[in-house]
Amino acid sequence: MIDESKQNLVCFRTLGKDQPWSLQTYIEVGGYSSLKKLLKEKTEAEVIIEEIKTSGLRGRGGAGFPTGLKWSFMPRTAPGQKYIVCNSDEGEPGTFKDRDILRYNPHQLIEGMIIAGYCIGASVGYNYIRGEFWQPYERFEAALAEAREAGLLGADIQGSGFDFELFVHLGAGAYICGEETALLESIEGKKGQPRFKPPFPAGFGLYGRPTTINNTETLASVPVILEKGGSWFADLGKPNNGGTKLFSVSGHVNKPGNYEIPMGTPFKDLLELAGGVRHGHRLKAVIPGGSSVPVLPGDVMMELDMDYDSISGAGSMLGAGSVIVMDETTDMVDALERLSYFYHEESCGQCTPCREGTGWLYRVIHRINTGAGKKQDLDLLTDMANKIQGRTICALGDAAAMPVTSFLTQFRSEFEAKINNKAAV
Amino acid sequence: MTEMTLSANAITEIEKELEKYPADRKESAVMAALRIVQDEFRWVSKEIMQEIADLLEMPAIHVYEVATFYSMYEHKDVGQHKICVCTNISCQLCGSKKVLDHLKKKTGVGPGETTPDGRITIKEVECLGACGGAPMMQVGKEYYENLTTDSIDRILEGLD
Ligand SMILES: Cc1cc2nc3c(=O)[nH]c(=O)nc-3n(C[C@H](O)[C@H](O)[C@H](O)COP(=O)(O)O)c2cc1C
Numbered sequence: 001m002i003d004e005s006k007q008n009l010v011c012f013r014t015l016g017k018d019q020p021w022s023l024q025t026y027i028e029v030g031g032y033s034s035l036k037k038l039l040k041e042k043t044e045a046e047v048i049i050e051e052i053k054t055s056g057l058r059g060r061g062g063a064g065f066p067t068g069l070k071w072s073f074m075p076r077t078a079p080g081q082k083y084i085v086c087n088s089d090e091g092e093p094g095t096f097k098d099r100d101i102l103r104y105n106p107h108q109l110i111e112g113m114i115i116a117g118y119c120i121g122a123s124v125g126y127n128y129i130r131g132e133f134w135q136p137y138e139r140f141e142a143a144l145a146e147a148r149e150a151g152l153l154g155a156d157i158q159g160s161g162f163d164f165e166l167f168v169h170l171g172a173g174a175y176i177c178g179e180e181t182a183l184l185e186s187i188e189g190k191k192g193q194p195r196f197k198p199p200f201p202a203g204f205g206l207y208g209r210p211t212t213i214n215n216t217e218t219l220a221s222v223p224v225i226l227e228k229g230g231s232w233f234a235d236l237g238k239p240n241n242g243g244t245k246l247f248s249v250s251g252h253v254n255k256p257g258n259y260e261i262p263m264g265t266p267f268k269d270l271l272e273l274a275g276g277v278r279h280g281h282r283l284k285a286v287i288p289g290g291s292s293v294p295v296l297p298g299d300v301m302m303e304l305d306m307d308y309d310s311i312s313g314a315g316s317m318l319g320a321g322s323v324i325v326m327d328e329t330t331d332m333v334d335a336l337e338r339l340s341y342f343y344h345e346e347s348c349g350q351c352t353p354c355r356e357g358t359g360w361l362y363r364v365i366h367r368i369n370t371g372a373g374k375k376q377d378l379d380l381l382t383d384m385a386n387k388i389q390g391r392t393i394c395a396l397g398d399a400a401a402m403p404v405t406s407f408l409t410q411f412r413s414e415f416e417a418k419i420n421n422k423a424a425v
Numbered sequence: 426m427t428e429m430t431l432s433a434n435a436i437t438e439i440e441k442e443l444e445k446y447p448a449d450r451k452e453s454a455v456m457a458a459l460r461i462v463q464d465e466f467r468w469v470s471k472e473i474m475q476e477i478a479d480l481l482e483m484p485a486i487h488v489y490e491v492a493t494f495y496s497m498y499e500h501k502d503v504g505q506h507k508i509c510v511c512t513n514i515s516c517q518l519c520g521s522k523k524v525l526d527h528l529k530k531k532t533g534v535g536p537g538e539t540t541p542d543g544r545i546t547i548k549e550v551e552c553l554g555a556c557g558g559a560p561m562m563q564v565g566k567e568y569y570e571n572l573t574t575d576s577i578d579r580i581l582e583g584l585d
């Protein structure tokens with residue numbers, strides 16, 4: 001069982017308090033002290049970036065890129081406008097953690113963004129919030145107003161000479177805008193279509209200016225790391241897997257929800273925290289990192305720890321920490337059909353393998369699921385998935401292919417059964 | 426029907442949005458402009474896209490491209506209440522099909538349809554980032570989570 005003293009230490013530290021989202025509550029738990037200290041002492045950006053590197057913080061948006069390293073790529077002293085952009089698009093099925101940061105601890109994200117801006121030499125930030133998140137958006141806006149009122153945002157913050165403004169850009173329903181360069185296009189008022197990389201955003205980002213994009217949870221972790229020290233954070237987790245992480249647990253569990261626990265916690269402990277599998281059923285499968293990562297059989301998952309290395313050692317990925325739990329009653333063909341529909345629906349259409357391939361994947365899985373599958377369909381699916389992977393501008397293509405190959409590898413007999421028993425359907 | 430044209434109020438709101446972006450990057454406010462208009466009229470017409478284009482000094486075709494790329498913008502009138510039911514993986518696992526069935530039973534309409542009296546439109550949508558509360562749906566701007574047939578009944582009764 002996970003010790004309560006190990007829970008809610010970072011992004012969820014205001015949880016359980018009265019009005020956890022208010023400035024007053026945030027200041028009571030130590031909020032804005034990191035920012036005030038670095039502004040007062042005029043701490044060198046390099047020193048802060050070193051501390052972030054020590055913490056082992058890795059991007060919480062899915063790719064797990066080391067945050068300190070990402071910040072160090074910015075030409076911070078180069079003249080001209082630079083930007084910090086927060087990715088609160090949160091559209092990966094199974095993921096619902098950033099919404100709770102926005103709703104319950106918006107000030108910590110604001111503080112994290114100001115500190116990031118200070119480190120990379122940006123005086124303007126945007127938080128891209130998905131358009132459906134209206135209540136979280138209003139919470140975040142209210143927190144921005146409080147911060148401005150308190151002199152924590154705007155010109156010459158706390159008399160330091162450092163200016164920083166922060167705005168919200170609301171999305172309007174497009175999963176692809178979570179991809180960082182599509183997100184930048186969207187802020188520029190365009191269709192959210194990913195850009196070719198290179199150039200990378202650190203050189204050519206928003207409006208062609210150097211830009212750093214980080215996930216909500218990544219940025220909201222920063223103030224606590226600076227308050228308590230990089231090694232404090234790193235030591236909460238495991239080597240190469242520092243800190244705590246928000247895990248969004250959904251599906252067939254008794255207590256679905258977000259759990260902030262140390263990285264490296266055994267999956268079985270997280271499952272217990274989430275109340276175990278519903279109705280006392282047997283665990284069948286888990287998608288450990290959001291719909292885009294390979295599915296794993298339940299018995300494999302029960303031996304793993306919730307960190308980047310343990311999950312990738314078993315052939316999947318920690319992704320955004322979005323744990324989708326499936327019990328023995330789950331129809332895996334049905335589940336994969338729904339996921340394939342999603343990627344087909346959300347493909348931005350720029351690359352032929354993704355635009356056409358996702359449509360084909362969906363149609364073939366649909367026909368298997370509706371009893372019209374053919375013997376050769378499974379090989380066809382594998383072949384198509386392989387033809388998408390690695391041949392597209394952005395990772396949505398891979399994200400569409402990986403569920404298909406992993407479902408077919410792990411649960412092949414269910415697909416075969418639907419094909420063979422089609423008369424019975 | 427009232428003619429769809431930018432109201433003084435909408436223009437004020439769009440101008441407030443423009444303050445967020447560099448002065449020479451007015452098109453950044455196009456998504457906000459479309460949302461503001463849709464909040465007023467429930468959908469966005471081609472005519473009003475032209476007005477937005479003029480206001481933001483951008484080609485109308487770009488406004489149109491944006492308006493058709495993002496799923497939240499409507500291109501014909503919808504019901505007074507738009508009900509968006511998530512049927513993605515976590516909601517599927519937790520019974521989103523039952524939610525749709527129950528809504529159909531109660532309103533007589535399914536995904537993509539509007540009740541004949543124009544009160545309710547039902548849409549099937551992708552993950553809304555509230556999977557911990559599956560099955561869930563959005564009505565207007567509000568999220569409703571952990572849906573049961575009883576709670577759906579209460580939500581429907583609460584609509585004007
Ligand atoms: C199709 C697609 C969707 C994505 N959606 C999100 C998202 O909703 N939120 C997010 O933070 N990152 C998302 N990402 C990852 C971002 O591109 C980017 O890696 C991330 O925001 C960087 O922040 P981090 O380093 O703090 O994780 C997505 C990537 C792809 C390819």
Ligand code: SF4
Pocket residue numbers: 176193194346347348349350351352354355392393394395396397
């Ligand atoms: S991989 Fe798919 S979503 Fe990504 S850029 Fe290409 S077509 Fe668009």
Ligand code: FES
Pocket residue numbers: 093094095511512513514515516517551552553554555556557559561
């Ligand atoms: S799957 Fe329904 S809200 Fe995420």
